[in-house]
Amino acid sequence: MIKFHKLTTGYSSKGTSKEVTRALDFSIESGTLVGILGSNGIGKSTLLKTITGFEKPLSGSVQIDEKLVHGMSPMDRAQCLSIVLTERKLSGDLLGIEVIRLGRQPYTNWMGSQSQEDDQRVTEVLTQLNIEQLAEQTIRTMSDGEIQKILLGRALAQDTAVILLDEPSSHLDLCNKALLFQQIKQAVKENQKTILFTSHDLNTAIQICDKILLLLEDRWAYGTPDELIKKGVFQSVFPKETVGFDPLQKQFRICI
Numbered sequence: 002m003i004k005f006h007k008l009t010t011g012y013s014s015k016g017t018s019k020e021v022t023r024a025l026d027f028s029i030e031s032g033t034l035v036g037i038l039g040s041n042g043i044g045k046s047t048l049l050k051t052i053t054g055f056e057k058p059l060s061g062s063v064q065i066d067e068k069l070v071h072g073m074s075p076m077d078r079a080q081c082l083s084i085v086l087t088e089r090k091l092s093g094d095l096l097g098i099e100v101i102r103l104g105r106q107p108y109t110n111w112m113g114s115q116s117q118e119d120d121q122r123v124t125e126v127l128t129q130l131n132i133e134q135l136a137e138q139t140i141r142t143m144s145d146g147e148i149q150k151i152l153l154g155r156a157l158a159q160d161t162a163v164i165l166l167d168e169p170s171s172h173l174d175l176c177n178k179a180l181l182f183q184q185i186k187q188a189v190k191e192n193q194k195t196i197l198f199t200s201h202d203l204n205t206a207i208q209i210c211d212k213i214l215l216l217l218e219d220r221w222a223y224g225t226p227d228e229l230i231k232k233g234v235f236q237s238v239f240p241k242e243t244v245g246f247d248p249l250q251k252q253f254r255i256c257i
Contacts, residue, residue, distance in 0.1 A: 003029040003195060008061035010044060010051045018059050021047045022216055027223045032193040034186060036206035039216035040238060045199035049165045053084050065163060079107035082163040083156040093141030097151045101126055104158030126154045130184050146177035157188060166198035182209050204252050
């Protein structure tokens with residue numbers, strides 16, 4: 002379980018603080034797929050980085066299984082949660098299987114040697130994501146969709162209870178986006194992972210998510226897609242004269 006206790010995220014600089022998201026106070030049950038949605042610059046990526054411990058909260062706390070994230074050592078955090086950011090700092094010469102093996106680093110000995118158990122987990126991930134054909138292929142020869150699958154594989158190989166994905170479907174066409182989200186849903190269902198992802202694709206998130214955290218300029222809302230639709234909060238995401246929300250179709254539509 003992930004618990005946010007009056008969590009306020011943002012930045013501190015030269016004695017002043019800029020709040021991004023304010024006083025998040027709710028819990029996420031294990032085995033839940035959560036979409037973090039909102040307009041550009043609303044603070045979605047900052048929230049992910051705060052959950053992982055990369056950024057410190059301005060106030061409040063994040064707990065995973067009753068342990069304070071910002072009180073954990075880096076190694077403990079690496080065994081508790083994994084993250085895939087939009088920035089891809091990978092050597093193009095790395096093979097797909099080498100990238101996935103990086104997910105096992107929190108469990109290797111001081112020499113970095115991987116055990117038979119580590120190798121077995123990597124093999125399981127390749128099979129689960131149906132990417133065995135990418136194992137011996139270099140990153141530089143892969144498409145954006147294939148790289149996203151490899152990075153998801155690295156996160157699954159890390160075998161953490163919580164996985165955070167920053168814009169996992171960006172730059173993917175509709176077919177590859179659908180395939181990626183099918184595999185994410187499968188990981189939640191079969192492995193009881195708790196997966197949080199940020200996205201600009203609100204229509205897709207409404208279709209696939211168990212819960213949604215919607216970030217707005219002056220407030221936030223958390224619940225199932227149907228609960229948020231009933232509350233009417235989706236109508237506040239964009240200017241009404243630009244993008245409207247159809248609660249019956251459960252879709253955003255461009256106003257033309």
